[in-house]
Amino acid sequence: MEGYFFDFHIHSCLSPCGSEDMTPANLAGMCALAGYDIVALTDHNTVGNCAAFCEASAKYGLLALPGMELTTLEEVHVVCLFPDLERAQAFGELVRLRLPPVENDPRFFGPQLLLDSRDQLLGEETALLAGATDIGVYEAAALVRRYGGVAYPAHIDRTSFSVLSNLGFWDPAMGFSLAELSPRCPPELCQRPDLAGLRFVTGCDAHYLDQIPDPHQVMELPERTPQAALRWLFF
Amino acid sequence: MTTVQDLVNRLNLTTFCLPDGGRGITGGCYCGDLLSWVMGRAPAGGIWLTIMSNVNVAAVAALTDLSCVILTEDVAPDAALLQKAQAQGVNLLGTPLSTYDCAVCLSRLLQAQA
Numbered sequence: 001m002e003g004y005f006f007d008f009h010i011h012s013c014l015s016p017c018g019s020e021d022m023t024p025a026n027l028a029g030m031c032a033l034a035g036y037d038i039v040a041l042t043d044h045n046t047v048g049n050c051a052a053f054c055e056a057s058a059k060y061g062l063l064a065l066p067g068m069e070l071t072t073l074e075e076v077h078v079v080c081l082f083p084d085l086e087r088a089q090a091f092g093e094l095v096r097l098r099l100p101p102v103e104n105d106p107r108f109f110g111p112q113l114l115l116d117s118r119d120q121l122l123g124e125e126t127a128l129l130a131g132a133t134d135i136g137v138y139e140a141a142a143l144v145r146r147y148g149g150v151a152y153p154a155h156i157d158r159t160s161f162s163v164l165s166n167l168g169f170w171d172p173a174m175g176f177s178l179a180e181l182s183p184r185c186p187p188e189l190c191q192r193p194d195l196a197g198l199r200f201v202t203g204c205d206a207h208y209l210d211q212i213p214d215p216h217q218v219m220e221l222p223e224r225t226p227q228a229a230l231r232w233l234f235f
Numbered sequence: 236m237t238t239v240q241d242l243v244n245r246l247n248l249t250t251f252c253l254p255d256g257g258r259g260i261t262g263g264c265y266c267g268d269l270l271s272w273v274m275g276r277a278p279a280g281g282i283w284l285t286i287m288s289n290v291n292v293a294a295v296a297a298l299t300d301l302s303c304v305i306l307t308e309d310v311a312p313d314a315a316l317l318q319k320a321q322a323q324g325v326n327l328l329g330t331p332l333s334t335y336d337c338a339v340c341l342s343r344l345l346q347a348q349a
Binding site: 017071074075100102105107108109130131132159160161166 | 271287290298323
């Protein structure tokens with residue numbers, strides 16, 4: 001077993017609120033420089049830049065998981081991570097069908113840039129990624145599992161887009177095996193009775209390059225593979 | 236016609252950002268916190284009451300062309316929201332009242348001036 005530094009909540013310039021400097025190659029370089037071993041790209045309701053990010057990360061010797069930050073019907077953000085690009089893309093296609101048929105207006109929400117692993121512009125995503133899907137939060141965990149992935153609610157300590165702020169309490173019936181805390185989460189939050197026995201990870205939720213923190217979380221794995229990382233999260 | 240500045244004066248609202256106080260209220264009022272609902276339902280020229288203080292509040296308000304947003308229950312905008320409201324010319328106000336109480340006051344005010 002060996003310890004690996006990780007963070008599984010990072011946005012690229014494909015997220016309308018993500019900085020245009022968050023290109024796949026920039027991100028991979030920053031994560032490698034910061035000292036991460038395993039990272040994941042989780043743009044809002046899309047996996048469109050994951051292939052580029054995984055490729056760029058491999059050049060730096062960094063393991064990258066394809067992922068997404070799903071917005072549920074209740075506007076709860078859920079981190080979804082997948083073992084390979086193929087299944088991530090299949091899930092991405094499903095999510096596209098379950099987003100409202102509204103086009104993004106970059107003047108209001110910002111541009112949604114698709115790039116390759118050398119940061120060449122491939123195009124712009126036209127669907128409004130800032131919207132909410134019609135996937136319910138009780139449906140998300142099982143749905144992602146069908147694609148071989150792991151899902152868990154993001155930044156549950158925050159006052160917006162969090163399962164605790166939007167639904168009021170943690171219900172084990174949602175089927176999530178862990179929850180994500182934001183870096184500024186007050187430690188007493190984890191003492192809430194409804195969170196007893198729950199496992200936590202921290203996600204930096206970086207939207208700008210300077211929001212990628214020094215690594216501080218370690219996962220002990222028998223091998224550095226997406227499968228081993230997902231198994232660690234799930235059990 | 237009642238303007239956003241009238242609302243500020245009559246209801247003693249906090250002005251987080253008021254680039255266009257002279258804007259008339261032409262679309263009634265909408266109460267809601269799920270941005271995806273508000274986006275498709277809030278009437279243009281109207282007032283939106285919410286407890287949501289996320290940056291996307293400004294984008295939704297600009298997109299739906301609301302006359303103003305009132306953050307209720309003493310909610311304050313986060314730095315990103317304030318910046319975006321300023322950049323997009325969104326009238327962003329606040330009140331200690333609950334959403335319901337604020338809506339009742341607005342209803343009386345708008346009816347009296349109709």
